[in-house]
Amino acid sequence: MREHRRHLMGRCGGWLIAAVVLGLTPAVLADTLKWRQTSVLQTQGQTGAVRQGVAIFEKGLPATMTVQLSFPQPPANRELLVVSVTSYRFEDGSTLQIQGRSMAKLLPEGIPIKGESTMQGEVIGGTGRYQGATGTYTMRVRTDISLFTDGTLGDYFGEATAEVTLGK
Numbered sequence: 001m002r003e004h005r006r007h008l009m010g011r012c013g014g015w016l017i018a019a020v021v022l023g024l025t026p027a028v029l030a031d032t033l034k035w036r037q038t039s040v041l042q043t044q045g046q047t048g049a050v051r052q053g054v055a056i057f058e059k060g061l062p063a064t065m066t067v068q069l070s071f072p073q074p075p076a077n078r079e080l081l082v083v084s085v086t087s088y089r090f091e092d093g094s095t096l097q098i099q100g101r102s103m104a105k106l107l108p109e110g111i112p113i114k115g116e117s118t119m120q121g122e123v124i125g126g127t128g129r130y131q132g133a134t135g136t137y138t139m140r141v142r143t144d145i146s147l148f149t150d151g152t153l154g155d156y157f158g159e160a161t162a163e164v165t166l167g168k
Contacts, residue, residue: 029165029166030135030163030164030165030166031163031164031166032161032162032163032164033057033058033160033161033162033164034057034058034160034161034162035055035056035057035058035063035159035160036055036056036157036158036159036160037053037054037055037056037065037157037158037159037160038053038054038145038152038153038154038156038157038158039051039052039053039054039065039067039154039156040052040053040147040154040155040156041155046071047070047071047072048068048069048070048071049069050066050067050068050069051066051067051069051156052064052065052066052067053065053067053153053154053156054153055088061090062090062091063088063089063090063091063096064088064089065086065087065088065089066086066087067084067085067086068084068085068086068087069082069083069084070082070083070084070085071083075106075110078105078106078107078108079103079104079105079106080103080104080106080112081101081102081103082101082102082103082104083099083100083101084099084100084101084102084119084121085097085098085099085124086098086099086100090128090129092128092129093127093128094126094127094128094129094130095126095127095128095130096123096125096126096130096133096164097123097124097125097126097133098121098122098123098124098137098162099121099122099124100119100120100121100122100137100139101119101121102117102119102141112143114143114144115142115143115144116140116141116142116143116144117140117141117143118138118139118140118141119138119139119141120136120137120138120139121136121137121139122134122135122136122137123135123136123137123162123164129166130164130166131166131167132166132167133164133165133166133167134164134165134167135162135163135164135165136162136163137160137161137162137163138160138161138162139158139159139160139161140158140159140160141156141157141158142156142157142158143155143156145157
């Protein structure tokens, strides 16, 4: 019986080693990322804006971030389509990029109404440990933050969760 088990383990172990050598291991790795972020407006024009700030991912992992906002069409019915591409850069040089779309409600003067909203989008890439990243994310956003409040680092706050798949 012992000899049979040793023979079976030897055969299975051989298959496992062959699978690893031949690259037959799973091609993807999935993970859930959670983070909080804040930023401030750097530049703004008729067709877009740039925000810069910081994000803190789970376990205290910091990243700097740049948000490229574009307004691909003029406002209609007091709403403005906003497309955002956010790039996170981590201490090890890795990057992660997400892209989302949202509708900003506007006051009669054309100024965005401050408050809370939800945005959904896609994970569109990365480098280093996030090379080939894809997936989806959801972010709760607050734009009614005052820079004059103690402890505030930006005039915007976001809290996000992403389901990220890393390719081989």
